[in-house]
Amino acid sequence: MGLSVMDAPEGGSAEMVTEQIAQALEDVFAVRVTVRQQAWIPDGAYDRQRGQYNAPLVLRSVLEGAASEPPKLLAVTGGDLFIPMLSFVYGQAQLGGRAAVVSIARLRQEYYGLPANAALLAGRARKEAVHETGHLFGLVHCEAPDCAMRLSTNIRQLDMKGDRLCSGCAAMLMERVI
Amino acid sequence: MKAQWQILVVDDEEIMCESMAAWLREDGYAVDTASSGREAIEMARRTEYAIHFVDLKMPGGIDGIETLMEIRRIRPDASIIIITAYATVDTAIAAMKEGAQEYIVKPCNPEEISLLVSRIIKVKNLQRENMILRKKLARQYHFHDIISKNARMAGILEMAREVASLRSTVLIRGESGTGKELVARAIHFSGDRAQKPFVAVSCAALAETLLESELFGYEKGAFTGAAERKKGKFELADGGTIFLDEIGDISPKLQADLLRVLQEKSFYRVGGSEEVRVDARVIAATHKDLRAAVEEGRFREDLFYRLNVIEVQLPPLRDRREDIPLLVEHFIERISHEVGKDVRGISDGAMRVLMDHDWPGNVRELENAVERAIVACRSGTLGEDDLAFLQENGSGRQFRVPANMTLEEMEKLMIEAALKRTGGNVKESASGLGIDRSTLYDKLKKYGIER
Ligand SMILES: [Zn+2]
Numbered sequence: 001m002g003l004s005v006m007d008a009p010e011g012g013s014a015e016m017v018t019e020q021i022a023q024a025l026e027d028v029f030a031v032r033v034t035v036r037q038q039a040w041i042p043d044g045a046y047d048r049q050r051g052q053y054n055a056p057l058v059l060r061s062v063l064e065g066a067a068s069e070p071p072k073l074l075a076v077t078g079g080d081l082f083i084p085m086l087s088f089v090y091g092q093a094q095l096g097g098r099a100a101v102v103s104i105a106r107l108r109q110e111y112y113g114l115p116a117n118a119a120l121l122a123g124r125a126r127k128e129a130v131h132e133t134g135h136l137f138g139l140v141h142c143e144a145p146d147c148a149m150r151l152s153t154n155i156r157q158l159d160m161k162g163d164r165l166c167s168g169c170a171a172m173l174m175e176r177v178i
Numbered sequence: 179m180k181a182q183w184q185i186l187v188v189d190d191e192e193i194m195c196e197s198m199a200a201w202l203r204e205d206g207y208a209v210d211t212a213s214s215g216r217e218a219i220e221m222a223r224r225t226e227y228a229i230h231f232v233d234l235k236m237p238g239g240i241d242g243i244e245t246l247m248e249i250r251r252i253r254p255d256a257s258i259i260i261i262t263a264y265a266t267v268d269t270a271i272a273a274m275k276e277g278a279q280e281y282i283v284k285p286c287n288p289e290e291i292s293l294l295v296s297r298i299i300k301v302k303n304l305q306r307e308n309m310i311l312r313k314k315l316a317r318q319y320h321f322h323d324i325i326s327k328n329a330r331m332a333g334i335l336e337m338a339r340e341v342a343s344l345r346s347t348v349l350i351r352g353e354s355g356t357g358k359e360l361v362a363r364a365i366h367f368s369g370d371r372a373q374k375p376f377v378a379v380s381c382a383a384l385a386e387t388l389l390e391s392e393l394f395g396y397e398k399g400a401f402t403g404a405a406e407r408k409k410g411k412f413e414l415a416d417g418g419t420i421f422l423d424e425i426g427d428i429s430p431k432l433q434a435d436l437l438r439v440l441q442e443k444s445f446y447r448v449g450g451s452e453e454v455r456v457d458a459r460v461i462a463a464t465h466k467d468l469r470a471a472v473e474e475g476r477f478r479e480d481l482f483y484r485l486n487v488i489e490v491q492l493p494p495l496r497d498r499r500e501d502i503p504l505l506v507e508h509f510i511e512r513i514s515h516e517v518g519k520d521v522r523g524i525s526d527g528a529m530r531v532l533m534d535h536d537w538p539g540n541v542r543e544l545e546n547a548v549e550r551a552i553v554a555c556r557s558g559t560l561g562e563d564d565l566a567f568l569q570e571n572g573s574g575r576q577f578r579v580p581a582n583m584t585l586e587e588m589e590k591l592m593i594e595a596a597l598k599r600t601g602g603n604v605k606e607s608a609s610g611l612g613i614d615r616s617t618l619y620d621k622l623k624k625y626g627i628e629r
């Protein structure tokens with residue numbers, strides 16, 4: 001699958017977590033990950049009023065700009081994402097589809113007024129990337145406490161779960177991939 | 179567990195609809211979208227959604243509140259969440275007044291929506307579990323399509339089970355529509371003949387000669403038009419059961435033929451000389467009083483005793499009213515499926531109407547009434563309006579006595595009605611009521627009736 005890093009004028013780069021994310025995806029989904037660096041997040045996706053990027057529009061541009069080859073595409077960005085209905089999202093995926101996007105804006109300790117912590121940021125990014133990629137492979141939310149497919153709607157919930165799939169989700173993934 | 183619940187998202191902005199739908203799909207729900215109120219109403223009519231997210235402001239035609247009201251009319255139990263871009267107290271109150279479950283302002287905190295959805299779904303899951311439990315309970319009262327928790331019916335069904343594998347003839351008596359054929363089938367299908375044919379013949383429907391060839395078949399050339407040998411119902415039922423409905427209506431000639439089959443287990447085809455042996459269990463049914471017919475010489479006594487080895491007397495529906503709710507639920511489920519309507523239940527008031535009705539046509543009449551009501555019904559629940567036809571044709575011919583009414587109250591009502599009819603004329607009223615004038619005066623005084 002393809003992993004592209006989308007820098008955002010508002011929010012910055014996500015480059016520092018790409019290696020960790022690529023590794024986690026290869027471990028969990030047993031896929032080869034090719035990293036494409038330095039694409040810009042589309043200007044049109046920026047909502048000036050909200051000061052955030054519109055996740056459905058970002059997904060649309062990921063699909064439009066993609067080569068025909070990789071069957072799954074994950075974009076990682078430093079820009080904060082939203083969908084019109086919600087105040088923010090950590091990421092968004094087409095369930096069982098081709099494209100997903102993850103934002104690290106709210107994964108940084110700085111966002112909460114705390115000192116930066118690179119290891120914590122990378123760990124959170126791995127969880128979110130595995131979560132959205134799980135959706136790409138057709139997995140839905142899971143209730144298992146430390147499964148990466150558990151829904152997290154705030155940072156505390158995100159920190160409580162792990163960056164691996166539980167045995168149930170892993171089994172479902174096997175059935176779909178094979 | 180989640181995928182079985184469907185959610186509808188209604189918004190005129192496509193990106194709004196689609197992103198919300200995608201977000202809910204990630205949670206495992208099946209999500210549909212509609213881009214207008216009109217489309218949403220059509221979809222809600224076709225599909226039962228667990229939750230409807232409806233945007234308050236939609237241009238052109240029907241707005242969010244109207245959509246909400248219309249969906250509530252089709253699905254009184256629907257959960258509807260109204261979405262709006264800005265909070266105004268007035269619209270919030272209007273939405274809640276029309277039955278919105280929640281009112282949310284976008285953009286909304288994801289945690290809030292997630293909690294709201296799971297809270298609603300939790301309740302829906304509980305309701306569904308309850309319904310399944312109730313259905314399981316109801317199934318205890320099922321025995322081969324016969325639904326009852328009435329003690330007398332339980333006794334009959336118990337006996338049906340016991341005699342199922344015997345060869346003895348059974349005579350089932352009961353008013354029309356009480357389910358005589360169902361009992362015959364239950365006996366057949368719970369016995370060791372279940373794999374063999376069950377053949378039903380209505381003896382009332384056919385003229386004597388037709389019935390004869392229907393029952394016993396005929397040889398080629400037996401009469402004009404008999405181009406081929408044809409097997410009769412007795413032969414077709416060989417090894418199984420033959421059900422002779424309306425046995426009280428058959429002619430003396432056929433009574434003799436039937437007696438012979440029961441005694442000899444053999445018969446001749448019409449126009450034939452070859453004796454045909456047959457092993458068919460006979461179950462007969464009648465709504466008439468056969469004993470009286472025997473006394474009056476219209477029914478052979480020997481045949482009566484041959485038929486009446488095991489006797490089953492089915493109670494009329496008005497004597498087993500406790501079964502009406504069970505039957506109604508069963509009919510709603512079956513018929514709404516058959517006629518392709520999504521009727522799920524019945525209001526308390528409508529059920530009371532059904533409970534109070536006398537059902538001269540018994541279970542069949544009840545079934546027909548439920549079907550007629552379902553066809554007329556314009557929501558997911560049968561209401562009293564859908565049963566208006568029961569009162570219409572009942573009032574003229576039938577006189578219904580309200581429960582808990584005393585004889586005196588009744589008498590007072592009758593006197594008042596008589597006075598009203600005669601315009602207060604005591605003489606005429608008294609003669610209409612079959613009493614003399616002084617008696618009527620006494621009663622007027624007693625009940626304090628003003629003329
Ligand atoms: Zn899981």
Ligand SMILES: [Zn+2]
Nearest residue numbers: 131141151204
């Ligand atoms: Zn998710």
